[in-house]
Amino acid sequence: MKNITIIFVLLSFISCRKKDTINHFLTKPITQQDLKNNGFYKYSYTATLDDEDKVDDTIRSIAKYDMYSNVKPERDKEGKLCPTQLWNFYNEDSIKKRKNLDYFKNELKSKIITYVFRNDSLFYKEINVQFFNKTQNIPGFTSWKNIINYYDNLKISVKPVIKNFKTGEKYTDRFLIDNYKTRFYFSEKKGYYGMFTNYMNNFTYYDIRDSWYSGRISEIYYFD
Structure with a gap:
């Protein structure tokens, strides 16, 4: 298992604020230029990666990360730029909570889209949808059948991932979509x-x- 610990956060952010025309529910890889052209904000940082193959625990490699998000930046309590806070508010933040959630509902349409690149290669993407407005024109990925039907209708290969090869049991939330491993929750x-x-x-x-x-955004861990 490898830990990735952020040691330098948020050098810059970029946004053209152009209209987003990408269907992010498809798994076709997206380039950084595609995201810039569609108005995504760019957040950059570096991190240390533990290398299990090395004997000396003090030797670690450095990775460059670029995160692209549809969420605009704001300054945190320490004055650092970070994506607008949308979760984990405290009582004294009631005014900020109301303002930020209005932004989430009205401007983001209750949807967060995040892409992460490691050393300029696409690492992963995550889409979070909150059901403030169930009339949104978005896929209803709330069941195995809905997921299969959505990609079948687009003639995109979708295959459930095998959980147990002996019994043939399949995961109900993990799929190979265009051969990219995807999980729904x-x-x-x-x-x-x-x-x-x-x-x-x-x-x-x-x-x-x-x-x-x-x-x-002081410290973050990924688990492989």
Whole structure:
């Protein structure tokens, strides 16, 4: 298992604020230029990666990360630029909470889209949808059947991932879509669903809302 620890956060952000014309629910890889052209904000940072193959634990490699998000930046309590806070508000932040959630509902249409590139290669993407407005023109990925039907109708290959090769049991939330490993998650109680597509390794889920969209970006961990 490898840990990735952020040591330098948010050098810059860029946004053209152009109209977004990408269907992000498809798994076809997107370039950084595509995201810039569609008005995404760019957040850059570097991190240390533990290397399990090295004997000396003090030797680690450095990776460059570029995160593209449809969420605009704001300054946190320390004065650092970070994506607008959308979760984990405290009581004293009631005014900010109301303002930021209005932005989430009205401007973002209750949808967060995040792409992460590592050393300029697409690493993963995650889409979080909150059901503030169920009339939105977005896929209803709340069941195995809905997921299959959506991609079948677009004539895109979608195959459930095998959970147990001996019994043939399949996951109900993990698929190969155009041969890219994708996981869907849904909470009726909390009223949201999400989609996570991995382009680089085998981990299939990492809910980034509590880290990147909670007004703090001091340290983050990924688990492979």
